[in-house]
Amino acid sequence: MKYYSTNKKAPMATLQEAVVKGLAGDRGLYMPERIKKLPKEFYNTIDQRSFQEIAYTVADAFFGEDVDAESLRKIVYDTLSFDCPVVKVNDNIYALELFHGPTLAFKDVGARFMARLLQYFIRQDSQDLVNVLVATSGDTGSAVANGFLGVEGIHVYVLYPKGKVSPIQECQFTTLGKNITALEIDGVFDDCQALVKQAFLDQELNQRMRLTSANSINVARFLPQAFYYFNAYARMKALGKADQLVICVPSGNFGNITAGLFGHEMGLPVKRFIAANNANDIFYQYLQTGKYEPKPTRQTLANAMDVGDPSNFARVYDLYGGSHERITSYIGGATYTDPQIRETMAACYQKTGYLLDPHGACGYRALSELLQPGETGVFCETAHPAKFKEKVDEIVGIDTEIPPRLAAFMKGTKQSISLSKEFEDFKAFLLRE
Numbered sequence: 001m002k003y004y005s006t007n008k009k010a011p012m013a014t015l016q017e018a019v020v021k022g023l024a025g026d027r028g029l030y031m032p033e034r035i036k037k038l039p040k041e042f043y044n045t046i047d048q049r050s051f052q053e054i055a056y057t058v059a060d061a062f063f064g065e066d067v068d069a070e071s072l073r074k075i076v077y078d079t080l081s082f083d084c085p086v087v088k089v090n091d092n093i094y095a096l097e098l099f100h101g102p103t104l105a106f107k108d109v110g111a112r113f114m115a116r117l118l119q120y121f122i123r124q125d126s127q128d129l130v131n132v133l134v135a136t137s138g139d140t141g142s143a144v145a146n147g148f149l150g151v152e153g154i155h156v157y158v159l160y161p162k163g164k165v166s167p168i169q170e171c172q173f174t175t176l177g178k179n180i181t182a183l184e185i186d187g188v189f190d191d192c193q194a195l196v197k198q199a200f201l202d203q204e205l206n207q208r209m210r211l212t213s214a215n216s217i218n219v220a221r222f223l224p225q226a227f228y229y230f231n232a233y234a235r236m237k238a239l240g241k242a243d244q245l246v247i248c249v250p251s252g253n254f255g256n257i258t259a260g261l262f263g264h265e266m267g268l269p270v271k272r273f274i275a276a277n278n279a280n281d282i283f284y285q286y287l288q289t290g291k292y293e294p295k296p297t298r299q300t301l302a303n304a305m306d307v308g309d310p311s312n313f314a315r316v317y318d319l320y321g322g323s324h325e326r327i328t329s330y331i332g333g334a335t336y337t338d339p340q341i342r343e344t345m346a347a348c349y350q351k352t353g354y355l356l357d358p359h360g361a362c363g364y365r366a367l368s369e370l371l372q373p374g375e376t377g378v379f380c381e382t383a384h385p386a387k388f389k390e391k392v393d394e395i396v397g398i399d400t401e402i403p404p405r406l407a408a409f410m411k412g413t414k415q416s417i418s419l420s421k422e423f424e425d426f427k428a429f430l431l432r433e
């Protein structure tokens with residue numbers, strides 16, 4: 001399968017090139033040239049298949065031409081070492097819980113898949129160590145670090161701003177050891193990002209070591225997110241609730257919902273999608289007006305959705321040939337302020353006993369408001385509420401239990417190397433390694 005750039009000014013890439021490069025040369029996002037429909041028979045019997053079997057069928061449609069069957073099966077099964085169950089919240093709303101992975105957020109799926117696919121490609125062409133550089137303001141670093149943990153042939157450097165990430169987030173990438181090095185940068189997130197960008201442009205560094213990024217726009221991180229939408233459909237079908245299914249995705253950079261839309265193009269019988277935004281309502285406004293107007297990012301309670309110019313909008317636009325009419329026929333929108341998010345978290349817990357995190361709360365509320373009679377809604381619960389324990393406890397008035405795997409991170413010893421925000425320091429450090 002070949003991959004083209006959404007900007008259409010870069011040459012087509014192979015899967016390997018698209019994965020290693022991340023972003024196309026014209027700064028566009030890679031798209032697969034074809035999206036294969038899966039056979040009717042697959043959908044008719046999907047409720048009898050396991051999550052891993054379903055995911056392998058989906059993975060084969062995307063990656064089967066480029067990765068041999070046995071390796072692909074192993075990559076998929078290794079990636080999905082945890083479940084993504086649907087859990088009933090009320091009569092017509094279910095949560096697709098995506099937080100049962102190592103860092104308790106949905107980004108684990110994409111990060112684990114990408115790590116294993118990258119390892120597969122490295123083994124094909126050389127024995128050189130590949131170095132992944134990732135700048136993080138919190139959650140991306142932990143998902144990438146844990147996704148790559150213990151994967152042979154790859155070393156990960158996580159750059160994070162000193163004193164700017166929460167203690168829970170920090171321990172998820174500083175306590176790992178092995179092939180993960182945490183670099184505490186004396187600066188802000190933008191300084192970390194700038195160091196990574198400059199490293200990719202530095203000739204000497206690139207001659208001496210193989211560098212790659214694990215950015216969230218990478219096709220190997222975003223496409224595998226389609227797996228759990230098929231699983232959600234299968235589990236809802238088993239409950240006899242899949243006839244008029246509406247899927248709602250709390251969205252920031254729009255990678256997660258785009259994977260669902262790819263599933264829909266493969267024939268997944270979802271009636272429509274809803275993108276739930278926090279106060280960063282760029283997509284919501286696009287749906288209303290047909291104009292895409294990026295805005296400065298606003299800080300909210302659901303901070304992983306604080307995005308003022310969602311990268312994957314380019315993919316959504318391309319997928320539907322730039323047609324506002326087609327986009328609005330498949331995708332609805334909603335936008336919620338912080339007070340609305342608080343109100344939703346408290347009310348849902350009181351009424352149903354289900355504990356939402358601030359991101360999932362946007363999804364739940366959108367379904368509560370927008371479902372039509374006869375429809376059943378599934379929203380993505382994108383992170384475990386305990387990741388936001390202080391806020392959740394204060395809003396809901398409870399003492400949220402910390403799951404053992406999160407508690408285990410917090411008991412680990414922090415290991416990180418302090419560096420200034422000067423590129424020369426960073427470069428000298430990498431060359432010494």
Ligand SMILES: *Cc1c(COP(=O)(O)O)cnc(C)c1O
Pocket residue numbers: 105106107139250251252253254255256257304305359382383
């Ligand atoms: C990253 C993230 C989101 C937003 O997902 P996108 O793919 O960027 O739209 C939502 N919730 C949580 C908890 C996240 O970490």
